[in-house]
Amino acid sequence: xxxxxxxxxxxxxxxxxxxxxxxxxxxxxxxxxxxxxxxxxxxxxxxxxxxxxxxxxxxxxxxxxxxxxxxxxxxxxxxxxxxxxxxxxxxxxxxxxxxxxxxxxxxxxxxxxxxxxxx
Ligand SMILES: [Mg+2]
Numbered sequence: 001x002x003x004x005x006x007x008x009x010x011x012x013x014x015x016x017x018x019x020x021x022x023x024x025x026x027x028x029x030x031x032x033x034x035x036x037x038x039x040x041x042x043x044x045x046x047x048x049x050x051x052x053x054x055x056x057x058x059x060x061x062x063x064x065x066x067x068x069x070x071x072x073x074x075x076x077x078x079x080x081x082x083x084x085x086x087x088x089x090x091x092x093x094x095x096x097x098x099x100x101x102x103x104x105x106x107x108x109x110x111x112x113x114x115x116x117x118x119x
Pocket of ligand 1: 069073
């Protein structure tokens with residue numbers, strides 16, 4: 001396994017974080033990082049569709065990088081809290097992505113039908 005700072009692999013580092021940070025504080029981290037994901041997504045949108053709150057020249061690529069970084073921060077919080085672990089996370093996410101994608105498409109088609117549009 002890849003080694004990181006302090007001679008610890010990622011699992012050991014997460015374990016140590018969870019010993020140093022209380023469960024309540026980990027929930028705060030998760031909530032804050034989720035908010036940062038939302039902010040980064042809105043900022044990414046503004047690089048594509050500018051509005052009255054300019055991005056100070058931030059590029060689309062930079063904003064996309066920031067969004068993915070915030071998603072990584074959120075994942076670290078979830079890992080440290082023990083809500084997910086890397087052994088089951090990827091399958092869980094893949095299953096949920098499939099489920100949510102089809103559900104979203106179902107809802108869009110239902111909306112189109114209600115509006116009398118093509119399906
Ligand atoms: Mg963050």
